[in-house]
Every structure is written in structure tokens, then in C-alpha cells.
Amino acid sequence: MSDDLQNHGAVFSLLSLQLAWRNLWRHSRRTWLTAGAMIFSNVLLIFMISLQLGSYDMMINNTLRAFSGHIQLQAEGYNENQRMRRSIPSILSLTRRVRESLPDAAVSARAAAFALVSSEERSFGAQLIGVQPAWEPGVSTLPGLISEGRYLEDPDAAEIVIGAVMARNLKVGLGDEITLLGSGWDGSFAAGVVTVVGIYRSGMADLDRSLAQLPFGYFQATFFMQGHGHAIVVALDDLDQVAPALSTLQPLAGDDLVLLDWDALNPGLKQAIQADMSSAWLMYGVLIVLVAFSVLNTQLMSVMERTREFGVVSALGVRPSRLAMLVLLETALMALIGLAIGLFLGWLVALYFNTAGLSYPGMEEAAARFNLPDRIYPSVSPLSLLLGPVVVFGFCLLAAIYPAARLLRLRPVEAMRAA
Amino acid sequence: MSGSLPIAALSRLAWRNLWRNYRRTLIMLLAIALGVWAMIFMTALMRGMVDQMVEDGIRSLPGHVQVHHPLYRDDPSIENSMREPGEAFTAAMNSPVVTGWTARLRVPAMISSERENRGLMLLGVDPDGEIAVGFETDTIVEGRWLESVDDPGIVVGKKMLERLETGLGKRVVLMSQDPDNEIADRGFRIIGVFEGTLAAQEEAYVYAGRATVQGMLNADGEVSEIAVAGHDYRDVGKLEKLVKEATEGLDVEVRTWKELDSYLEAMLGVMDGFVLVWIVVIFLALSFGLVNTLMMAIFERIREIGLMQALGMKPSAILYQILLESLFLLALGLLLGNVLAVASVYPIRDGVDLSVVAEGMEMFGASAMLYPALKSDDMILANTVVIVLGILTSLIPAWHASRYRPVEAIAKT
Numbered sequence: 109m110s111d112d113l114q115n116h117g118a119v120f121s122l123l124s125l126q127l128a129w130r131n132l133w134r135h136s137r138r139t140w141l142t143a144g145a146m147i148f149s150n151v152l153l154i155f156m157i158s159l160q161l162g163s164y165d166m167m168i169n170n171t172l173r174a175f176s177g178h179i180q181l182q183a184e185g186y187n188e189n190q191r192m193r194r195s196i197p198s199i200l201s202l203t204r205r206v207r208e209s210l211p212d213a214a215v216s217a218r219a220a221a222f223a224l225v226s227s228e229e230r231s232f233g234a235q236l237i238g239v240q241p242a243w244e245p246g247v248s249t250l251p252g253l254i255s256e257g258r259y260l261e262d263p264d265a266a267e268i269v270i271g272a273v274m275a276r277n278l279k280v281g282l283g284d285e286i287t288l289l290g291s292g293w294d295g296s297f298a299a300g301v302v303t304v305v306g307i308y309r310s311g312m313a314d315l316d317r318s319l320a321q322l323p324f325g326y327f328q329a330t331f332f333m334q335g336h337g338h339a340i341v342v343a344l345d346d347l348d349q350v351a352p353a354l355s356t357l358q359p360l361a362g363d364d365l366v367l368l369d370w371d372a373l374n375p376g377l378k379q380a381i382q383a384d385m386s387s388a389w390l391m392y393g394v395l396i397v398l399v400a401f402s403v404l405n406t407q408l409m410s411v412m413e414r415t416r417e418f419g420v421v422s423a424l425g426v427r428p429s430r431l432a433m434l435v436l437l438e439t440a441l442m443a444l445i446g447l448a449i450g451l452f453l454g455w456l457v458a459l460y461f462n463t464a465g466l467s468y469p470g471m472e473e474a475a476a477r478f479n480l481p482d483r484i485y486p487s488v489s490p491l492s493l494l495l496g497p498v499v500v501f502g503f504c505l506l507a508a509i510y511p512a513a514r515l516l517r518l519r520p521v522e523a524m525r526a527a
Numbered sequence: 528m529s530g531s532l533p534i535a536a537l538s539r540l541a542w543r544n545l546w547r548n549y550r551r552t553l554i555m556l557l558a559i560a561l562g563v564w565a566m567i568f569m570t571a572l573m574r575g576m577v578d579q580m581v582e583d584g585i586r587s588l589p590g591h592v593q594v595h596h597p598l599y600r601d602d603p604s605i606e607n608s609m610r611e612p613g614e615a616f617t618a619a620m621n622s623p624v625v626t627g628w629t630a631r632l633r634v635p636a637m638i639s640s641e642r643e644n645r646g647l648m649l650l651g652v653d654p655d656g657e658i659a660v661g662f663e664t665d666t667i668v669e670g671r672w673l674e675s676v677d678d679p680g681i682v683v684g685k686k687m688l689e690r691l692e693t694g695l696g697k698r699v700v701l702m703s704q705d706p707d708n709e710i711a712d713r714g715f716r717i718i719g720v721f722e723g724t725l726a727a728q729e730e731a732y733v734y735a736g737r738a739t740v741q742g743m744l745n746a747d748g749e750v751s752e753i754a755v756a757g758h759d760y761r762d763v764g765k766l767e768k769l770v771k772e773a774t775e776g777l778d779v780e781v782r783t784w785k786e787l788d789s790y791l792e793a794m795l796g797v798m799d800g801f802v803l804v805w806i807v808v809i810f811l812a813l814s815f816g817l818v819n820t821l822m823m824a825i826f827e828r829i830r831e832i833g834l835m836q837a838l839g840m841k842p843s844a845i846l847y848q849i850l851l852e853s854l855f856l857l858a859l860g861l862l863l864g865n866v867l868a869v870a871s872v873y874p875i876r877d878g879v880d881l882s883v884v885a886e887g888m889e890m891f892g893a894s895a896m897l898y899p900a901l902k903s904d905d906m907i908l909a910n911t912v913v914i915v916l917g918i919l920t921s922l923i924p925a926w927h928a929s930r931y932r933p934v935e936a937i938a939k940t
Contacts, residue, residue: 135826137822138822138823145815148811149812189689189690191643191692224702226710230708232637232646233636233644233645233646233647235646276601276602290644318646375886376886376890377887379884379886380886381887382884383881383884383887383888383891384887391565394809395808397561398813398816399812401816404554405554405816405819406819409548412548412550413827469796470793471793473794474790474794474797
């Protein structure tokens with residue numbers, strides 16, 4: 109008996125499915141037009157979302173890898189106001205301990221000072237960074253962007269690596285000497301003469317103009333650092349590892365030091381992404397609601413033109429809820445068609461631009477500002493492909509609720525009399 | 528007679544047909560209104576953001592057209608400076624296209640307080656000239672603005688003041704180099720503090736009197752930059768021509784802000800493209816529903832259309848009737864959409880506060896206040912696209928309907 113019932117149920121739902129499918133094609137042109145609206149917006153959403161996600165990834169990675177790393181350990185308050193005295197004592201031994209507790213990450217110590225940099229002809233203020241030549245290439249892409257000469261090697265040599273714009277402004281080349289003037293950690297006058305051994309070209313005008321790197325040992329001696337430094341930089345393979353690494357490092361930070369993640373180090377970055385994402389979703393929302401209106405209209409018409417038919421079947425004993433389910437099923441099938449075709453076409457489009465890259469007039473200028481290359485490669489991932497279409501699917505089903513709910517109030521006799 | 532119904536009769540027919548299935552018409556009307564609203568409202572927001580960006584960018588160093596020594600932009604040192612403009616230039620600037628002009632020294636310098644030092648741009652300015660090209664004195668939040676070209680004080684940014692751990696009335700030392708590449712330095716008292724629309728500006732510039740800076744750098748009568756402002760930053764052609772003529776024969780380079788800041792210029796271009804793409808995309812999303820609605824309306828009336836044809840109505844009259852129906856629908860939707868758009872821009876005309884993402888907006892070069900810019904050009908574009916493309920799209924179902932054969936159409940159930 110119970111077997112019978114179950115069979116009955118299964119047959120019935122298969123039947124509804126068949127019925128819904130056939131109903132869909134009673135007005136094939138209308139169905140295709142409605143599905144067409146879904147396909148159109150699905151393809152557009154997939155393209156836009158994969159483009160956005162792709163460019164966010166690049167923006168974050170390029171910015172973090174260029175210089176800041178994913179996590180930094182600093183003295184309390186140094187990030188807000190980079191004062192010489194807000195420093196980490198015995199930084200090299202702490203750096204070694206950080207390196208031991210995060211064996212997979214790249215870890216390097218830095219010290220920073222602001223100084224007047226002078227060549228024979230020119231003087232400019234510049235940010236000087238003392239770096240560990242052996243470890244710095246792991247946390248920053250700058251050492252790899254040397255366009256002339258070489259990167260630093262000896263941790264104690266009187267050498268400097270400067271940006272291309274700074275080299276041009278100072279009118280210096282490889283082998284030329286530069287004088288540094290600033291104040292040391294103890295407040296005394298600090299001066300040194302260093303030789304330019306390398307010139308880097310990062311494409312980021314700010315870095316290329318104002319940042320120079322010296323070996324850590326030489327920096328220590330020149331600025332009377334007495335073993336102090338300003339930051340321990342940690343670079344990880346991807347953003348997912350940031351949270352676990354932070355908890356691993358927490359005991360090492362103690363009370364005087366703070367751990368800063370990439371968001372704290374680059375405060376504009378996450379917000380720029382948020383601002384961009386929310387304004388984009390405002391637009392996507394309009395598009396999706398328009399598609400939902402299309403579905404609402406189609407399903408309402410399809411319900412109204414079948415009033416008599418529904419009247420007859422409900423007079424024969426089919427419950428109104430069953431009829432409402434049928435309408436929802438029809439909508440779901442139609443939305444599935446839109447989803448499948450839209451997903452396929454969207455995937456093709458995203459895939460094409462994923463290999464070919466995308467560029468439009470004006471993008472080069474915008475890209476330079478956001479540390480992006482002048483071509484954007486959309487990301488092709490389940491998230492970037494499915495996010496848009498799934499939301500469209502959901503809203504289409506929502507739109508069918510009103511037409512379906514009308515059936516719940518269906519009065520068989522009146523319905524059968526309807527014109 | 529009945530074959531060529533007057534347009535008035537056709538319109539009445541179309542109008543009545545529109546309301547035979549009022550639910551469908553209302554839904555479509557709502558969709559069109561929403562689409563048109565989105566076209567105009569979102570465009571106003573985006574336009575507002577970019578306009579603000581450009582204005583802030585220009586305000587950060589005023590002057591729609593700037594004149595420099597040809598090598599200055601590549602190597603902004605005192606060595607690449609020019610003589611202060613003479614009487615001929617001053618006379619030429621006395622033109623209605625010029626709203627103000629000024630000449631400034633602009634050199635990289637290092638500023639040191641007792642505790643900290645930083646690099647920035649030292650601007651030796653004529654205080655009244657700066658105001659003439661757009662410096663707003665209400666950005667001075669503490670102290671006062673410079674009084675004359677030989678004012679001995681300096682005006683620094685609020686952020687820089689914090690960085691230097693100093694305050695109003697305190698002394699700082701500015702260091703730069705003179706034309707002989709010797710280090711030139713001078714102590715200054717901080718007489719004013721300014722606030723920039725973008726935080727970066729507060730750390731980038733320090734203002735001092737032009738003659739004072741010229742004295743400090745042993746560069747009497749030398750300036751790095753002449754800035755000229757006009758009425759509208761979008762239209763700098765005339766201004767550029769005037770400045771070029773005025774500097775004819777001098778060894779200088781004349782550039783408009785568009786050439787000086789290619790990011791801003793590019794953003795304006797991207798915006799124009801974006802507005803068009805956005806309007807067309809929304810229209811396309813609407814068009815599916817529009818065709819669908821008309822098709823359904825026609826489908827329900829096939830017999831009726833056949834009958835009318837059998838009675839002698841010309842196919843063209845049927846075509847017109849359906850196009851009119853579509854036109855009414857579009858016009859109503861447009862009306863509603865425009866009203867909605869204007870009504871929703873109105874309450875936020877004084878700006879939307881986006882300070883939650885202020886630092887992110889600054890990355891775009893935009894400030895935290897967003898002022899929507901409702902432009903008649905954009906509204907006209909949106910309305911034209913909807914009407915023209917809407918009628919074109921409606922041609923397909925209307926043409927279909929006009930080609931029914933009377934007998935077949937009547938026989939259809």
C-alpha cells in the first residue's frame with residue numbers, strides 16, 4: 109500500500125514535469141523571449157562579475173606583492189605615524205623567530221628613515237628603507253624589477269637601489285655616489301655616502317620617485333639604530349593564509365608590538381573594492397529586477413489565458429496548490445533554460461577574455477592608478493560564473509509567486525465561465 | 528474610407544487596446560519606468576562622482592592651463608624655471624575668457640620640525656593670484672592665509688602638521704636647492720593650516736610667499752609655473768589658444784589640465800562611454816519584455832485583426848495602430864521614469880555621504896561626498912534611446928501583425 113502511494117507520487121511529479129514542459133512550448137516565442145532576457149542578463153553578469161573579481165585579485169596581489177606584504181609586525185602606533193623612535197628592539201632575532209614559526213612564508217626585516225638624498229646636482233627628500241638583501245626578494249617584487257644594474261647583495265655595503273624617476277630627477281646613473289642626510293634613531297645627525305648599484309622600474313610613479321633601499325646592516329650603522337628596526341614583513345601565498353598566520357604570530361607580538369594585516373596596511377584597497385562592488389550591484393540589481401518583471405508578465409499572461417482550463421481541472425478535483433506548483437515548475441524550467449544557456453555563453457565569453465585579456469580606451473590610465481597591468485584578465489571560477497545567474501534564477505522564481513498565488517484563489521465555476 | 532483611418536481614430540483605438548489588459552500594461556509600464564529611472568539616476572550618480580573627481584583634481588593645483596619651462600615637468604627643479612611674466616602677458620590675460628591667473632614657484636623641498644622631517648612640494652605663491660585661480664580660503668582651518676608675496680610665514684596641510692608633531696605658530700625649516708645646486712634653507716613660522724579635499728594634498732604641498740621663496744632660493748624674478756583659469760574646465764580650447772599666443776616666442780611649454788593629468792581626462796572619456804553602454808544595456812533588457820508584451824497583445828487579437836482587414840483596413844493602418852500602442856506605452860513609461868529619477872535625485876542634491884569608504888574613494892581620486900549631477904544631455908540621450916530603439920523594436924511584431932492573411936487570421940482560434 110505504502111509502495112503504491114510512493115509510486116503514485118513519483119509518477120505524478122514526473123507527470124507535472126511533463127505537463128509543465130509542454131505548457132512552456134504552447135507559446136514557444138514567448139518562452140524564448142523571456143528566456144532570452146535571462147540569457148542576456150546572465151551573460152552580461154558573468155562577464156562583468158568575472159571581470160571585477162579578476163581585477164580585484166590583481167589589484168590586491170600587485171599592491172601587496174609590490175611592497176607591503178600580507179602581514180607586518182610593527183611597534184604600536186608606527187603605522188599611523190611613522191616616527192623613527194616607534195621601533196622594534198632586537199629586530200633581527202625577532203625576525204628569525206617569526207621565520208621559524210611560519211616556515212612556508214617569506215619574512216624579512218625593514219627599517220625606514222626619511223632623509224635628504226643629494227647627488228652632485230640635485231637634492232630630494234626620499235624614503236629610505238633598510239632591507240635584508242637575502243630575504244627581501246621573497247616579500248616584495250621590487251628587487252625583481254631592477255632594470256639597470258643589480259639588487260643589493262652584501263648586508264653591510266654602502267650601496268643603494270633607487271627608482272627610475274628618482275634616478276632621473278637626481279641625474280644619477282649606476283656607479284654614481286649619493287649623499288644621505290637625516291637624523292638617526294637617537295636624534296643625532298646622520299649622514300652617509302652610498303653608491304648606486306641598481307635602478308628599479310615598478311611602474312608605480314610614487315614608488316619610483318620616492319623610495320630607495322639600502323642594506324640593513326649599513327642602514328643600522330648610518331642611522332644609529334642600535335639593533336632597532338621598524339617592520340617585519342610577512343608575505344604569504346594567498347589571502348586565505350592571513351588569518352591562521354595572524355594567530356600563529358600573536359604570541360610573538362607581545363604587548364608592545366602590533367600585527368597588521370593587508371587591509372590595515374593598505375586602508376584604501378578594501379574600501380575601493382567595496383565601493384566598486386556595491387555600485388556595481390546597484391546596477392546589476394536593476395538589470396535583474398527588469399528580468400523579473402519580464403517573467404512576472406509572461407507568467408501572469410500564461411495563467412490568465414488558461415483560466416478556463418484551470419477551472420476545468422480544478423472542477424475535476426485537482427487542488428489549487430497543485431496548479432500553483434505547476435506554474436512555479438514552469439517558471440523554474442524556463443529559468444533553468446535561461447540559466448543553462450546563459451551560463452554556457454557567459455562561460456565562453458569569460459573564457460575568451462580570460463586568455464585574450466580585455467582593454468578599453470582610458471583603461472591604461474585607470475590601470476596605472478590601481479597597480480594593474482593595462483589588460484585585465486577576467487577570473488573564471490565557479491563563484492564568478494554562478495553568482496550572477498543564480499541570483500537571476502532566484503528572482504525569476506520570486507516573480508512567479510504572484511501569478512501562482514492567484515491560482516490559490518481560483519473558483520472553478522467562475523473560472524470555467526471566463527472568456 | 529475605412530482603409531485609411533485618420534490618425535486620431537487610430538490613436539484612440541491604440542489607447543483603448545493598451546488598457547484592455549491593464550495588468551500586463553501596468554507591469555510593462557513599471558518595467559519601463561524602472562529602466563528609465565535606472566538609466567537617469569545611476570548616470571547622475573556616476574557623472575556626479577567623476578565631475579567631483581575632476582574638480583577636486585583641478586582644485587588640488589588650480590589652473591586649467593599651465594605654462595612651464597619645457598624641461599620642468601620631467602625635472603621639477605629650480606633650474607628649469609622661467610622669468611616672471613612681463614607686461615605683454617599680463618595684458619593678454621586681461622581677456623574675458625580668463626577668470627584668473629597666477630605665477631608660482633614650485634620646487635621639491637624637505638620640511639623639518641624639531642622632531643620629524645618629510646619631503647613635499649614647496650609652492651611660492653602670490654596669495655591673491657591663488658585665490659583668483661580657485662584657491663578657497665575657507666580650506667584654512669587654523670590661522671590665516673598668506674597676506675602678500677613677501678609674507679614670511681607658511682601654510683601647511685593639517686596632516687603634515689600631525690606628521691611633523693608641530694603646531695600653529697611653531698617654526699619649521701624648509702630645505703631645497705638653489706639654481707647653483709647649493710642647499711638653500713630658511714626657517715618659517717607656521718601661520719596657517721589648510722585642509723585638502725583629498726588627504727594626500729595635505730601632505731603634498733606647503734604654501735609660502737613667492738618673493739620669500741625666491742629670496743631663499745636666490746632666484747629673484749623666477750617662477751616654475753604660470754596657471755591660468757577659465758570659466759569651464761571642460762572647454763579649455765580658447766584658453767589654451769590665448770595662452771599660447773601670449774607666450775609666443777618664449778621657450779616654454781603650454782599644457783591644459785587634460786594633458787597634465789591623463790587619469791582625469793581618461794575618466795571623463797570612460798564616463799561618456801559608460802553612460803551610453805549603460806543606457807543601451809538597460810534598454811536591451813527592457814526590449815525583451817516590450818516585444819513580448821506586444822506579441823501577446825497581438826496574439827490575443829489575431830481574429831480581430833483579421834476581421835478588420837477583411838473589412839478593408841489596410842495593413843499599414845494595422846502597423847501604425849500597433850506602433851502607436853507601443854509609442855503610448857513607451858511615452859507613459861518615460862514620463863513616469865523621468866519623474867521618478869528627478870524625484871529621487873532631488874532629496875540627495877546636497878550630496879550623499881560616503882565617508883564609510885572614504886579611503887577607497889580616495890584611491891579613485893574621489894572625495895567622500897557624492898553629488899549627483901543630473902544633466903539634460905544624459906536625460907535626452909536616455910529618452911531618445913528608449914523612444915527610437917523602442918519603436919524600432921516594436922516594428923518586428925507590428926510588421927508581423929500587418930501581414931496576417933484575413934481568412935487565416937479569422938479562422939484561428
